[in-house]
Amino acid sequence: MAGKVALLLWAQTLGFAGTQTTWIIVEPPWMPAVLWDRVTLTCQGSGTSSATTWYKNGRCWGQQGHDRLTVTENGTYECNRTSTGLSLPVRVLDDWLVLQVPAWPLLEGDTVTLRCRDRQNNLVTWVSFYHEEKQLVELRNGTELTLFPLQLHHSGRYHCRGWLKDREWVVSTPVTVTVHVAAGVGGALLFLLLLVGVIVAWHRWHCVAARKQQERPPPDPTAPPKGGKVPYIHGVSSKQARWSPDVTVPQDPQETYVELWGSHRRPWEPGDIYGNVL
Numbered sequence: 001m002a003g004k005v006a007l008l009l010w011a012q013t014l015g016f017a018g019t020q021t022t023w024i025i026v027e028p029p030w031m032p033a034v035l036w037d038r039v040t041l042t043c044q045g046s047g048t049s050s051a052t053t054w055y056k057n058g059r060c061w062g063q064q065g066h067d068r069l070t071v072t073e074n075g076t077y078e079c080n081r082t083s084t085g086l087s088l089p090v091r092v093l094d095d096w097l098v099l100q101v102p103a104w105p106l107l108e109g110d111t112v113t114l115r116c117r118d119r120q121n122n123l124v125t126w127v128s129f130y131h132e133e134k135q136l137v138e139l140r141n142g143t144e145l146t147l148f149p150l151q152l153h154h155s156g157r158y159h160c161r162g163w164l165k166d167r168e169w170v171v172s173t174p175v176t177v178t179v180h181v182a183a184g185v186g187g188a189l190l191f192l193l194l195l196v197g198v199i200v201a202w203h204r205w206h207c208v209a210a211r212k213q214q215e216r217p218p219p220d221p222t223a224p225p226k227g228g229k230v231p232y233i234h235g236v237s238s239k240q241a242r243w244s245p246d247v248t249v250p251q252d253p254q255e256t257y258v259e260l261w262g263s264h265r266r267p268w269e270p271g272d273i274y275g276n277v278l
Contacts (some may be wrong), residue, residue: 003170009230019123021084021085022043022044022045022079022080022081022084022085022086022087023044023045023087023088024041024042024043024044024077024078024079024087024088024090025042025044026039026040026041026103027030027039027041029040029102029103029104030100030101030102030103030115030127031090031101031102031103031175032089032090032091032092032093032098032100032167032173032175033071033092033093033103033118034092034094034095034098034119034121035071035073035074035093035094035098036094037094038070039070039071039092040068040069040070040071041054041068041069041070041071041077041079041090042068042069043068043069043079043081043087044067045069045079045081045084045085045087046081046083046084047081047083047084049065049066049067050065051065051081051082051083052064052065052066052067052079052080052081052138053079053080054066054069054077054078054079055077055078055079055080055086056073056075056076056077056079057075057076058076061077062094067079071092073092074092074093074094075091075092076089076090076091076092077089077090077091077092078090088275093136093272094119095119095172095173096118096119096164096167096170097113097117097119097124097160097162097164097170097171098114098116098117098118098159098172098173099115099116099117099129099158099159099160099172099173099174099175100115100116100117101114101115101158101175101177105180106150106177106179106180107150107179107180107181107182108149108150108151108152108177108179108180108181108182109149109150109182110148110149110150110196111146111147111148111149111150112146112147112148112150112177113144113146113147114129114144114145114146114158114160114177115143115144115145116129116144116146116160116162116172117143118141118162118164118170120164120165123164123165124143124162124163124164124170125141125162125163125189126138126139126140126162126163126189127139127142127143127159127160127161127162128162129145129158129159130158130159130160130161130192131154131156131157131158131231132156143162149277151178151179152179152181154177154179155178156175156176156177156251157174157175157176157177157215158174158175158176158177159171159172159173159174159175160172165209179236228256257259
């Protein structure tokens with residue numbers, strides 16, 4: 001079940017990245033599958049199950065239009081969906097000794113277990129594991145090898161060799177292990193985080209700009225209009241005052257208040273006015 005979930009998550013990641021593909025889910029989740037297990041293959045991809053076509057060793061196989069297939073013969077199986085095309089091949093073996101790896105994508109940093117199985121279940125002894133023809137370990141009674149943490153250099157061809165009762169030494173068919181760079185998923189998540197950050201920053205900037213616009217004071221009604229012409233005033237006597245050539249003469253009359261002085265160089269008073277009249 002865990003393998004099925006992992007494979008589905010991987011397929012969803014490919015879909016998120018814009019890659020539409022067809023793939024096969026294997027139960028039990030081990031590759032290559034073995035005939036002495038009850039193996040079920042499920043075809044996944046775009047479209048309905050009625051659009052599914054199965055192939056065995058390159059030829060149409062079984063009843064078409066079903067997305068699930070119970071394997072009864074060894075061979076290489078593929079499925080096709082009209083919308084997403086042909087899947088990668090899945091091998092089902094019926095050998096005396098088989099090296100199996102988990103049937104889901106292996107990422108850097110993961111833990112993976114390789115197991116060496118014989119057709120009669122655990123009658124194999126003195127198991128040796130090999131990577132690219134180089135012996136990694138020899139186990140007298142064990143049949144599994146755990147690699148942790150996975151690194152890119154762990155990719156390559158693996159096989160196992162063991163002693164089978166009444167059959168002497170037997171060597172398994174080589175299996176290719178591919179370790180994927182985990183940055184593919186991490187890069188997608190980083191892109192999402194950056195996108196969210198940009199959206200949040202833009203929203204905050206928009207709110208601040210709107211708040212400043214509301215807090216700005218209303219324009220001064222006495223201020224001259226934009227583009228208008230204002231008098232050029234220089235601090236000289238009235239006789240020397242000059243106007244800029246661009247000055248627009250006001251149309252409304254201006255009021256000037258002047259304090260009048262009497263004949264004795266003092267301000268006029270109301271009594272002076274009456275005195276002159278009398």
